Amino acid sequence: MGSERRAPWARERGAEPWWERWLARPAGRLPWASTLAVAGLQQVGSHYAALNQPDRAPLDSFARVLLAAGPAFLLLRHRHPSLAVFGTCFVTALYLGGGYPYGPVFASVAVSCFTAVVAGRRRAVWCAVGLLWAGHLLIAHLLYPWLPPGGDGPASWGAEWAPAAWAVALVSAAEFVRVRREQWAHARAERAAQERRRADEERLRIARELHDVLAHSISVINVQAGVGLALIDSHPEQARAALTTIKAASKEALGEVRQVLDTLRTPGDAPRSPAPGLDRLQELTRQAAAAGLHVQVTAEGPRTALPPGADLAAFRIVQEALTNIVRHSGSRTAEVRLRYGPDALEVTVDDEGPALAGTDTDTGTSTRTSTSTRTGRGTVTGGGNGLVGMRERAAALGGTAEAGPRPEGGFRVRARLPFTSSRKETS
Structure with a gap:
């Protein structure tokens, strides 16, 4: 089956699959769809998470604003990845400082960190995540007496390693995707360069063929035309022979030029006549x-x-x-x-x-x-x-x-x- 009827999900040899092309595509319009999905996850998920955490502060209007403000920064994650990662981490720190229930509030942080690392903003990600973790340690172990909910005690130090491990795993996965994205871009650039080289070589080959065909045939025609002009009055029979040679040479030249042009009109098809x-x-x-x-x-x-x-x-x-x-x-x-x-x-x-x-x-x-x-x-x-x-x-x-x-x-x-x-x- 020809390539023009190939299924859209089929991949050619040497080409990356569709999900790799999706990750490597450049930023275009604002990512509204994914941002609304994260916002909905945080709003709905936090509501159900609060039902199982009665010891935390209930979700009020300020908590709802914070759950919407974090995903709002995700609209800027492609154009301004550093601003997006610092913004989501700051909003999440305010949420944690309010004593609200733990849950999918970290989803916006994860998405912004992932995008920033893929964009090459690794230093900004480590700084923002480090500040968020330091803020969480201050809130959970030093500032908890003055922050809601009332009567809250210090958190266990052993429980702090789990979020740290998740943060390292997330940044490592994003770094892996960044490296693979650079590899895909390099591979695409190499394929484009190879295609340009093949096009240049084909153009030079056609130029050589046309030059050799036309130079030889036109030289013969030029000589015979001079002979015919010189003998047309005194020796018309010899002039006729010269014209016959001109006709044969021009016919052969037209045939070879037509063969070269046929290869241009039908790329990939075999030539109709063998090469000389x-x-x-x-x-x-x-x-x-x-x-x-x-x-x-x-x-x-x-x-x-x-x-x-x-x-x-x-x-x-x-x-x-x-x-x-x-x-x-x-x-x-x-x-x-x-x-x-x-x-x-x-x-x-x-x-x-x-x-x-x-x-x-x-x-x-x-x-x-x-x-x-x-x-x-x-x-x-x-x-x-x-x-x-x-x-x-x-x-x-x-x-x-x-x-x-x-x-x-x-x-x-x-x-x-x-x-x-x-x-x-x-x-």
């Missing part, structure tokens, strides 16, 4: 021949089936290298060498040059005279998008890509694409 690989190398050589470039392809070593990532990267690197030769080199011949090793494929594309006068349309600088710079795992020459794309494709597989002038003249593109890392990525 070295099995389409003959198409590149035919297109290069139509542009006036003779390409010789040689293979060394036993040919093995390449992983999809390495196969696509090798095809795109050869395609970009031939495109650069057509656009920037005066040579009309190129040599492509594929060396199949036990753990990697080495791709080398050479041309004899010399460089044509002009600049790279990608960057506005000559790609034939630029210097080599080392970045990341490989060496790449120039700042053109195509040459940078070669490095990125090779680096994504754990390989290297180099491009630069040859000692004997001309230009060379060399890439090493390992098999192991690409198999891990595509598995």
Whole structure:
């Protein structure tokens, strides 16, 4: 069943359950519902608690006001947690000083302390709870002769450990929730960062694909258009052949661009056609021949089936290298060498040059005279998008890509694409 029809209580892998998201949610409007619930608990619970404590002072109007004032501070517990915890503790101390029955009067103190600790106000909680406990000790053991109810005696010291243990347990539980809340926030931030990284990587991948497809095809179209314009009057049949090549190159470019766009429109679906690989190398050589470039392809070593990532990267690197030769080199011949090793494929594309006068349309600088710079795992020459794309494709597989002038003249593109890392990525 698709995610859009998943039950609302179902949880995905790596996501926290609904109660964790509820605890981690930021403060919004005033918490009226929970505050009224605590107020009702204190009013009703204290009424029934007074029935079993006839030795305590009866609940009068002032006691009812105190039982309502404590929960009233809870409305501020998200925006001003320190004020809420000190306010509830002060109201509770007044209630205890009036000699009223023990009962759920401590509920507002518990809620405010819990919220303040989760918000990181631990010092305020310990100070407020400590003052409340100290006030209770003064009332129960020193000030009881002058406070209601009349005839009351000192409280037992042994009974003081129970409320102290409850206070420590409450603060400890709140501290645990605070730590878990920070962990959930950190995990959500990491998932968001991973999603942004995946989106950036996908955007760069699409940009590389579109650049390689369009740069190669438009270069062929540009050359053939120039041939057609030059021969349209004197040799119309040759001009017709150039137009035929333009039509074929534009059709192929449209097909590959449509394939890339389909992956954007239907995320998660498999592409309708397989990604290009070295099995389409003959198409590149035919297109290069139509542009006036003779390409010789040689293979060394036993040919093995390449992983999809390495196969696509090798095809795109050869395609970009031939495109650069057509656009920037005066040579009309190129040599492509594929060396199949036990753990990697080495791709080398050479041309004899010399460089044509002009600049790279990608960057506005000559790609034939630029210097080599080392970045990341490989060496790449120039700042053109195509040459940078070669490095990125090779680096994504754990390989290297180099491009630069040859000692004997001309230009060379060399890439090493390992098999192991690409198999891990595509598995």
